[in-house]
Amino acid sequence: MEKFGRLTAIVAPLDRAxxxxxxxxxxxxxxxIRRTGFGPNLFDEWRYLDVGEPGQDxxxxxxxxxxxxxxxxxxxxxxxxxxxxxxxxxxxxxxxxALKDYGFDVIIAPSFAEIFFNNCxxxxxxxxxxxxxxxxxxxxxxEAQEGYMLTVDLEAQTITKPDxxxxxxxxxxxxxxxxxxxxxxxxxxxxxxDEIRAYEERRKQEAPWLFLHLRExxxxxxxx
Amino acid sequence: MAGKTLxxxxxxxxxxxxxEDGTALIYIDRHLLHEVTSPQAFEGLRLAGRKPWxxxxxxxxxxxxxxxxxxxxxxxxxxxxxxxxxxLTLDKNAREFGILEFPMGDLRQGIVHVVGPEEGATxxxxxxVCGDSHTSTHGALGCLAHGIGTSExxxxxxxxxxxxxxxxxxxxxVDGQLQPGVGPxxxxxxxxxxxxxxxxxxxAIEFGGQVFRDMSIEGRMTVxxxxxxxxxxxxxxxxxEKTIEYVKGRPFAxxxxxxDRAVEHWKTLHSDPDAEFDVVIEFDGAQIKPQVSWGTxxxxxIDIDGTVPNPDYESDPVKANGMRRALEYMGLEAGMKATxxxxxxxxxxxxxxxxxxxxxxxxEVVKGHKVSDRVEQALVVPGSGLxxxxxxxxxxxxxFKEAGFEWRNPGCSMxxxxxxxxxxxxxxxxxxxxxxxxxxxGAGGRTHLVSPQMAAAAAxxxxxxxxxxxx
Numbered sequence: 001m002e003k004f005g006r007l008t009a010i011v012a013p014l015d016r017a018x019x020x021x022x023x024x025x026x027x028x029x030x031x032x033i034r035r036t037g038f039g040p041n042l043f044d045e046w047r048y049l050d051v052g053e054p055g056q057d058x059x060x061x062x063x064x065x066x067x068x069x070x071x072x073x074x075x076x077x078x079x080x081x082x083x084x085x086x087x088x089x090x091x092x093x094x095x096x097x098a099l100k101d102y103g104f105d106v107i108i109a110p111s112f113a114e115i116f117f118n119n120c121x122x123x124x125x126x127x128x129x130x131x132x133x134x135x136x137x138x139x140x141x142x143e144a145q146e147g148y149m150l151t152v153d154l155e156a157q158t159i160t161k162p163d164x165x166x167x168x169x170x171x172x173x174x175x176x177x178x179x180x181x182x183x184x185x186x187x188x189x190x191x192x193x194d195e196i197r198a199y200e201e202r203r204k205q206e207a208p209w210l211f212l213h214l215r216e217x218x219x220x221x222x223x224x
Numbered sequence: 225m226a227g228k229t230l231x232x233x234x235x236x237x238x239x240x241x242x243x244e245d246g247t248a249l250i251y252i253d254r255h256l257l258h259e260v261t262s263p264q265a266f267e268g269l270r271l272a273g274r275k276p277w278x279x280x281x282x283x284x285x286x287x288x289x290x291x292x293x294x295x296x297x298x299x300x301x302x303x304x305x306x307x308x309x310x311x312l313t314l315d316k317n318a319r320e321f322g323i324l325e326f327p328m329g330d331l332r333q334g335i336v337h338v339v340g341p342e343e344g345a346t347x348x349x350x351x352x353v354c355g356d357s358h359t360s361t362h363g364a365l366g367c368l369a370h371g372i373g374t375s376e377x378x379x380x381x382x383x384x385x386x387x388x389x390x391x392x393x394x395x396x397x398v399d400g401q402l403q404p405g406v407g408p409x410x411x412x413x414x415x416x417x418x419x420x421x422x423x424x425x426x427x428a429i430e431f432g433g434q435v436f437r438d439m440s441i442e443g444r445m446t447v448x449x450x451x452x453x454x455x456x457x458x459x460x461x462x463x464x465e466k467t468i469e470y471v472k473g474r475p476f477a478x479x480x481x482x483x484d485r486a487v488e489h490w491k492t493l494h495s496d497p498d499a500e501f502d503v504v505i506e507f508d509g510a511q512i513k514p515q516v517s518w519g520t521x522x523x524x525x526i527d528i529d530g531t532v533p534n535p536d537y538e539s540d541p542v543k544a545n546g547m548r549r550a551l552e553y554m555g556l557e558a559g560m561k562a563t564x565x566x567x568x569x570x571x572x573x574x575x576x577x578x579x580x581x582x583x584x585x586x587x588e589v590v591k592g593h594k595v596s597d598r599v600e601q602a603l604v605v606p607g608s609g610l611x612x613x614x615x616x617x618x619x620x621x622x623x624f625k626e627a628g629f630e631w632r633n634p635g636c637s638m639x640x641x642x643x644x645x646x647x648x649x650x651x652x653x654x655x656x657x658x659x660x661x662x663x664x665x666g667a668g669g670r671t672h673l674v675s676p677q678m679a680a681a682a683a684x685x686x687x688x689x690x691x692x693x694x695x
Contacts, residue, residue, distance in 0.1 A: 033263035122375035
C-alpha cells in the first residue's frame with residue numbers, strides 16, 4: 001500500500017445521510033474479479049442518466065448535471081464531505097476501491113458504518129469523523145466558496161481551512177501508523193505466527209470440536 | 225466484579241494477542257466464502273506467495289450470481305459472462321487452495337448464511353466471518369459472527385486471525401408474547417425502525433427476553449441477520465436447549481464424547497445474570513404489528529395499519545430531506561395507507577427468509593389462494609438445495625406453483641439482483657429480503673421489506689394487506 005502523505009485538495013460535498021454501499025457502487029459492477037477500474041462507476045445511478053452495465057465505456061454516457069460530482073467546480077476533488085452513517089449496508093470493499101479509483105483519499109463525515117470505515121484504512125483512504133456542527137459548517141463553506149480546499153495532515157491529525165483555522169481530528173494510533181507507513185496488515189500479523197500457533201494448540205485441548213476436518217467429514221458423508 | 229456478557233465471553237475466548245491500545249488479534253474458527261468478495265483475496269495470496277493458514281477452517285459456496293432457473297449444465301453454461309467468470313473463479317480457487325466447496329449442482333449449495341448453520345459448519349461459540357455483511361446471521365447460534373471486507377478475507381485466509389477492537393455491549397430485550405401473524409421479521413424491522421440504521425453502530429447486540437427465548441433458531445437467524453441493518457456488525461442470541469437441539473446430528477457437528485464436551489461448554493454461552501451492558505433497550509413484543517417498509521432505508525418502516533409519514537413533521541432537516549427523496553423514489557404520497565401500496569412483484573427468499581420455516585409460513589397463507597392478476601411475477605427461492613428438497617418433500621412447491629408462484633433453484637436471487645432475477649424500474653416489490661436501498665433489487669426498483677407471511681398475503685391481494693386477516 002502507498003504511504004499516506006499530507007494532502008491539499010478540493011472538497012466535494014455529498015449532502016445525503018445514510019449513503020449506502022449499493023449507491024456507492026451498484027451491484028452489477030461487483031462482478032469484476034480485480035480491485036481496480038471501479039472509479040467510472042462510482043455513484044453510478046446518481047451520476048449518469050442511463051443504466052450502467054459492467055464493461056461499458058462510461059466516457060460517452062449522459063451525465064446527470066444535478067449530481068454534485070458532475071459540477072465543474074468539484075472536478076479533481078480528493079476529499080469527500082459526507083453526512084451521517086456513510087457507507088452503510090453491504091460489506092463490499094468495492095465501495096472504497098471505487099472511491100479511491102475515482103480519486104478520493106479522504107472522507108469526512110459525522111459518522112461512518114463500521115465495516116466500510118475499516119475497509120477504508122485497508123485501501124489507503126482516511127475516513128475522518130468530525131462533530132456534526134463542524135461538518136455542517138464545512139458544508140456551508142464548501143458550497144459558498146468555489147475552489148474550496150482543505151489541507152489534511154495525518155501525521156499532525158489536523159485539517160487546515162482556507163482561512164487558516166485548524167481542526168484537530170482523532171484517529172486510531174495503530175491505523176494511523178499503518179496508513180503513514182503504508183504497512184500490510186497480513187505481514188504485521190504474521191510476525192506473531194508463533195502466538196497464533198500456541199493459541200491453536202491450547203484451543204485444540206480446550207475445544208477440539210472446533211478443529212474437525214471439514215473435507216474428511218464431507219467426503220465420508222458423501223459415501224453414506 | 226460484574227459478570228460477563230455473552231459477547232465478552234466469546235471475545236475473551238478468541239484473543240490471541242492483546243495490544244496496549246485496545247487492538248487485539250482475534251482467532252477465527254470458521255471462514256465462509258462466496259464468489260463476489262473472494263477473488264481479489266485469493267489473487268492477493270497468490271501474488272504474495274502465501275497459503276491459507278488452516279484450509280479446514282474454510283467453506284465456500286457460490287450464491288450471489290447463481291441462476292435460479294434450471295441450467296442444462298454446470299457454471300460454464302451461465303449466460304451472463306461476468307457472473308460465469310465469478311462462479312468459475314471460486315471453483316478454481318477452492319480447487320487450487322484445497323478449500324471445501326459446495327459448487328453449483330451440489331445439493332448442499334445455497335446461500336452461504338443458510339448453508340453454514342444447516343451443515344453444522346457454524347457451531348455455538350465460534351467466531352464466524354465471511355465477506356458479506358449478513359454474516360451476523362450466525363449469531364443466532366451463540367456465535368460471534370460478522371461481515372468483513374475483501375482485505376480482511378485475505379487476512380483471515382493467510383493468518384486465521386483478524387485485527388479487531390472490542391465493540392460495546394448492547395442488550396435489546398423484547399418481552400411478552402407476539403401476536404399471531406407477527407414473526408421474527410416483524411420484530412427486527414420494528415427494532416430497526418425504533419433505534420435507526422445507525423442505532424447499533426459500535427455495538428455487538430445481544431437479543432434477549434421472552435420473545436427470543438420463544439423463537440425458533442431459524443427465527444433468531446432472521447433477527448440476527450438484520451442486526452447489520454441497525455448498524456451493528458454482530459447480533460447474537462444466548463445458547464439454550466433449542467440451539468443444542470438444532471445443531472445435533474448436523475454433518476459437521478461433533479459426535480460421541482466430543483459432542484458431550486461441546487454441549488457442556490455451549491451451556492455456558494449466555495450473559496451472566498449480573499453482566500453489565502453499555503446500553504439496554506426494551507420493547508414490548510405484544511405491541512408489535514406486522515411491519516412494512518415504505519422508503520429506501522430499513523428504518524423507514526410502518527405498521528401495516530399505519531400510513532406513510534409526512535416529512536413536513538420531521539424536525540431534523542437532513543432526515544426530512546431523506547424522507548422527501550425516498551417518497552419521490554418510491555412513488556408514494558405522505559399520508560397514504562400502507563394497505564393502499566400496490567404490489568407488482570413478490571420475492572420470497574434471501575439469507576433473511578429462505579429457510580424451511582419461512583417457506584412453510586408463506587405456504588400456509590398461500591394455500592388455496594391464487595396470486596393476484598396485478599402481480600407480474602412472484603418468486604419463491606429456497607435458501608439451499610437441501611431446503612428446496614425438504615420443501616418439495618412437504619409438498620410446499622405444489623402449493624406455491626398452484627397459486628401462481630415460480631419455484632426456483634437456491635441462490636441470493638432478487639435480493640440484490642446480481643443474477644438474472646431483477647426488479648424492473650418503478651415496480652413495487654413485496655420482498656422478504658433485508659435491504660430496500662435505491663436500486664438494490666434492480667435499477668429504479670421499489671422494494672418493500674416484509675415477512676414471508678406478509679409477502680404471501682400481498683401476492684394474493686395485489687397490494688399490502690394485514691396478514692392477520694388471512695389467519
